[in-house]
Amino acid sequence: MFxxxxxxxxxxxxxxxxxxxIVNISGQLLYVEGHLGxxxxxxxxxxxxxxxxxxxxxxxxxxxxxxxxxxxxxxxNIKKVEAF
Amino acid sequence: xxxxxTERKISSKNKIQSRTKITIKSLNxxxxxxxxxxxxxLFQIDRREKNIASFEVEDGDLxxxxxxxxxxxxxxxxxxxxxxxxxxxxxxxxxxxxxSIVLVSIFYCLQYNLVWQIDVAGxxxxxQSEVSSFVEEQLSSRFKxxxxxxxxxxxxxxxxxxxxxxxxxxxxxxxxxxxxxxxxPDEMLxxxxxxxxxxxxxxTKVNLVQxxxxxxxxxxVRKGDVLVEPYIIDTDGEKREVKPEASIEADVWIxxxxxxxxxxxxxxxxxxxxxFSEVSLFxxxxxxxxxxxxxxxxEYEEREENLTKNLILPLKVKHYTYYETTEIVENKTFSEVxxxxxxxxxxxxLIYLQExxxxxxxxxxxxxxxxxxxxxxxxxxxxxxxx
Numbered sequence: 001m002f003x004x005x006x007x008x009x010x011x012x013x014x015x016x017x018x019x020x021x022i023v024n025i026s027g028q029l030l031y032v033e034g035h036l037g038x039x040x041x042x043x044x045x046x047x048x049x050x051x052x053x054x055x056x057x058x059x060x061x062x063x064x065x066x067x068x069x070x071x072x073x074x075x076x077n078i079k080k081v082e083a084f
Numbered sequence: 085x086x087x088x089x090t091e092r093k094i095s096s097k098n099k100i101q102s103r104t105k106i107t108i109k110s111l112n113x114x115x116x117x118x119x120x121x122x123x124x125x126l127f128q129i130d131r132r133e134k135n136i137a138s139f140e141v142e143d144g145d146l147x148x149x150x151x152x153x154x155x156x157x158x159x160x161x162x163x164x165x166x167x168x169x170x171x172x173x174x175x176x177x178x179x180x181x182x183x184s185i186v187l188v189s190i191f192y193c194l195q196y197n198l199v200w201q202i203d204v205a206g207x208x209x210x211x212q213s214e215v216s217s218f219v220e221e222q223l224s225s226r227f228k229x230x231x232x233x234x235x236x237x238x239x240x241x242x243x244x245x246x247x248x249x250x251x252x253x254x255x256x257x258x259x260x261x262x263x264x265x266x267x268x269p270d271e272m273l274x275x276x277x278x279x280x281x282x283x284x285x286x287x288t289k290v291n292l293v294q295x296x297x298x299x300x301x302x303x304x305v306r307k308g309d310v311l312v313e314p315y316i317i318d319t320d321g322e323k324r325e326v327k328p329e330a331s332i333e334a335d336v337w338i339x340x341x342x343x344x345x346x347x348x349x350x351x352x353x354x355x356x357x358x359x360f361s362e363v364s365l366f367x368x369x370x371x372x373x374x375x376x377x378x379x380x381x382x383e384y385e386e387r388e389e390n391l392t393k394n395l396i397l398p399l400k401v402k403h404y405t406y407y408e409t410t411e412i413v414e415n416k417t418f419s420e421v422x423x424x425x426x427x428x429x430x431x432x433x434l435i436y437l438q439e440x441x442x443x444x445x446x447x448x449x450x451x452x453x454x455x456x457x458x459x460x461x462x463x464x465x466x467x468x469x470x471x
Contacts, residue, residue, distance in 0.1 A: 041113065041117070041137070043130075064130075065129075067125070067126040067127075068126070069122050069123075
């Protein structure tokens with residue numbers, strides 16, 4: 001099966017993928033790879049640490065649908081994703 | 085709205101995946117969730133309040149999650165199981181329920197194929213219980229499949245001549261038997277009885293409808309005599325049995341009697357009496373005021389009863405009553421009491437009079453012998469004596 005991130009990783013000289021990967025699907029689902037832990041969790045704001053900074057996701061009725069050691073999935077009405 | 089849709093999608097997915105929802109209460113929840121997520125994958129994390137959050141874990145991780153929560157001093161508010169697997173597991177664990185359902189199902193299937201009851205309808209002369217027991221004898225098996233209703237119908241018709249039509253059907257678990265009885269005229273049955281006289285008397289009127297008369301007007305008959313025989317002689321001279329029908333009236337006599345003796349003795353109580361009583365327990369005399377009776381002539385009565393209403397102690401009290409009596413000798417001639425004795429005899433005869441009956445004649449006879457006179461009062465009435 002085709003894996004987008006793996007394909008990109010296979011391309012040489014691209015080191016940006018080493019930090020974290022975020023995929024926003026239609027503003028309804030946000031998939032994150034490489035998080036380092038939650039810093040805030042509420043239905044309007046979910047934020048987490050990543051290598052070299054912090055990501056803040058703002059929206060409405062958001063639920064953390066999945067949380068593992070380095071991946072997470074946010075489901076809800078995602079309005080904004082900011083990296084600090 | 086969107087959120088609700090998303091939740092619905094997720095929850096239906098969870099039903100299949102079989103997860104357990106855990107609600108926890110703790111401070112600094114983000115930190116606690118990070119600790120948990122390092123070892124367990126968490127799903128549907130929802131922070132309802134500042135200190136309260138819920139999440140789901142796969143069933144395989146439940147034990148580990150509980151251990152981690154305990155280690156990190158996180159309070160568990162509730163643990164709810166979800167998913168088909170959980171329900172199946174519960175069902176499998178409920179062996180008692182499953183086995184009883186299976187047993188009940190088997191029993192139901194078996195008993196549904198059996199006939200439990202025989203219902204007989206439409207009988208008038210035939211006895212329902214007799215028919216029912218006959219049908220029961222005909223059944224080789226109680227299984228519906230082995231019951232031949234046609235054979236039962238034939239057997240019933242063969243057994244009972246009175247049945248003109250019969251239908252046998254299995255309805256549910258009942259064998260329904262509908263019977264139509266044939267009307268058999270009495271002439272065909274042929275067991276007629278003659279009309280007999282119910283009283284002694286002289287026949288005054290005869291109205292024959294059917295049968296052969298054995299009496300005529302003016303004949304004296306006694307109670308039980310045959311009045312009409314249950315047959316006729318037809319034009320060929322052959323005897324043919326018929327149900328006798330007739331209206332036969334006769335003058336019948338009713339008697340009443342009284343008697344009188346010129347010398348009579350009778351015992352009367354003087355009004356003086358003496359009462360004593362005796363109390364006993366289990367037959368042992370406890371108290372008694374019984375004294376010697378001083379009356380020369382007396383009558384004596386005795387009665388026993390419980391001393392108290394509650395029978396904690398079965399105390400019995402016995403009452404003895406002595407009544408003083410005297411002998412009265414009377415000497416009256418019949419002529420002194422004649423009218424009274426005749427009336428007494430008449431009243432004794434009137435007792436036998438039926439409602440609305442008209443007395444045709446009244447007479448009486450007086451017979452005396454050895455100081456005793458008997459009065460016989462005779463009432464002559466017209467009565468239907470047979471028919």
